[in-house]
Amino acid sequence: MPEFREMAKVTLFGSGNKGGAKFTPAKDIPSLADKVVLITGAAGDLGRQTAIELAKYGRPARIYVADLPRGDVEKKAVIERITREAYEQEKDATTPRTEVRFLDLDLTSFDSVRACAAEFVAKEERLDILFLNAGIIRVAKGTTKEGYEVHFGLNYLGHALLAKLLIPTLEKTAPAASKPRVVVVSSEGHAMAPKGGIQFDNLKGECAAMDYSQRYGQSKLALIHLTRHLSTLHPSLTTAAVHPGRILTGMADALKKESLLVKLTAPIAPFFCVPVSVGIINHLWAATSPDVVSGSYYEPVGVPGKESALARDEALGKRLVEWTEEQVKDVKPLA
Numbered sequence: 001m002p003e004f005r006e007m008a009k010v011t012l013f014g015s016g017n018k019g020g021a022k023f024t025p026a027k028d029i030p031s032l033a034d035k036v037v038l039i040t041g042a043a044g045d046l047g048r049q050t051a052i053e054l055a056k057y058g059r060p061a062r063i064y065v066a067d068l069p070r071g072d073v074e075k076k077a078v079i080e081r082i083t084r085e086a087y088e089q090e091k092d093a094t095t096p097r098t099e100v101r102f103l104d105l106d107l108t109s110f111d112s113v114r115a116c117a118a119e120f121v122a123k124e125e126r127l128d129i130l131f132l133n134a135g136i137i138r139v140a141k142g143t144t145k146e147g148y149e150v151h152f153g154l155n156y157l158g159h160a161l162l163a164k165l166l167i168p169t170l171e172k173t174a175p176a177a178s179k180p181r182v183v184v185v186s187s188e189g190h191a192m193a194p195k196g197g198i199q200f201d202n203l204k205g206e207c208a209a210m211d212y213s214q215r216y217g218q219s220k221l222a223l224i225h226l227t228r229h230l231s232t233l234h235p236s237l238t239t240a241a242v243h244p245g246r247i248l249t250g251m252a253d254a255l256k257k258e259s260l261l262v263k264l265t266a267p268i269a270p271f272f273c274v275p276v277s278v279g280i281i282n283h284l285w286a287a288t289s290p291d292v293v294s295g296s297y298y299e300p301v302g303v304p305g306k307e308s309a310l311a312r313d314e315a316l317g318k319r320l321v322e323w324t325e326e327q328v329k330d331v332k333p334l335a
């Protein structure tokens with residue numbers, strides 16, 4: 001029953017995409033010529049569409065799709081789909097196009113996160129926009145390779161480590177005209193975190209006493225704190241956390257397989273959801289708008305101040321930073 005109550009609260013009374021800034025990709029994405037972008041989870045719906053719109057309108061030099069390892073044929077298919085959808089309507093093939101590349105990344109493994117960052121810095125001198133977008137919501141309990149609760153380990157800790165490893169490259173890029181950005185994809189679901197926000201004593205393990213919405217919620221709450229922390233520690237960067245809205249994506253499909261409640265409510269879900277093309281507007285706004293205030297959390301589109309009290313709790317944020325540093329202290333920095 002708590003599962004139903006929390007899900008219904010977010011589904012029926014969540015903020016959705018209800019206004020805020022007007023942002024039209026074709027008009028508002030500036031030129032990203034020569035820039036380099038990395039998007040985690042860009043084989044999935046929101047990440048892929050973000051890559052398509054950026055390639056189509058901003059045309060950065062390269063976009064890296066960092067996602068779960070797969071065969072060469074599947075990787076090629078991801079790259080070709082983004083390229084095709086970005087440029088299929090274009091008659092003038094002389095305008096420079098974005099090159100899309102695939103990077104293996106399994107956020108449930110410190111080794112994989114480090115290898116992904118190492119591969120990236122071996123290839124690139126700069127990073128202009130980093131999207132920490134990949135994410136899961138799962139009913140089934142589980143842990144990551146290092147033994148952390150799987151939502152927390154993947155959605156938060158894997159991304160916190162990736163950001164830490166890539167910060168030197170982002171900072172190196174900072175003298176450029178516009179500040180490099182880190183867009184952290186959180187969720188209005190951060191409000192479903194358990195009492196106290198983050199149960200530090202249970203993060204090693206399955207957090208078995210929590211329902212999945214609380215496990216997801218605490219990981220997304222932690223991402224808002226990560227955004228603020230990165231902003232404070234690295235003023236040469238612009239960081240923003242976003243909730244994309246409610247969108248029927250691969251995440252919902254995965255949940256349908258595991259949750260009877262989600263399966264039963266599937267027929268009415270479209271009434272509460274927006275299409276993927278709308279669901280990525282907050283991503284794009286946060287990555288390019290001059291109005292972004294670093295360290296903030298935004299609901300769609302560009303609406304600040306909607307985070308929970310726990311997301312503003314400075315003592316919780318400080319404890320999270322200390323806890324995180326302790327967990328990743330043995331991961332070797334990149335040479």
Ligand SMILES: NC(=O)c1ccc[n+]([C@@H]2O[C@H](COP(=O)([O-])OP(=O)(O)OC[C@H]3O[C@@H](n4cnc5c(N)ncnc54)[C@H](OP(=O)(O)O)[C@@H]3O)[C@@H](O)[C@H]2O)c1
Nearest residue numbers: 041043044045046106107133134135187246247249250251
């Ligand atoms: N859809 C919504 O209504 C909604 C609402 C609020 C927030 N969000 C957030 O938006 C983000 C994007 O989600 P989406 O809706 O686009 O879902 P999606 O279509 O399922 O995309 C998620 C992506 O993350 C990848 N991923 C899963 N496990 C991974 C791992 N261990 N390492 C690296 N990548 C991994 C997935 O890869 P595979 O496809 O290969 O599994 C997929 O490409 C998530 O952070 C989600 O929490 C979504």
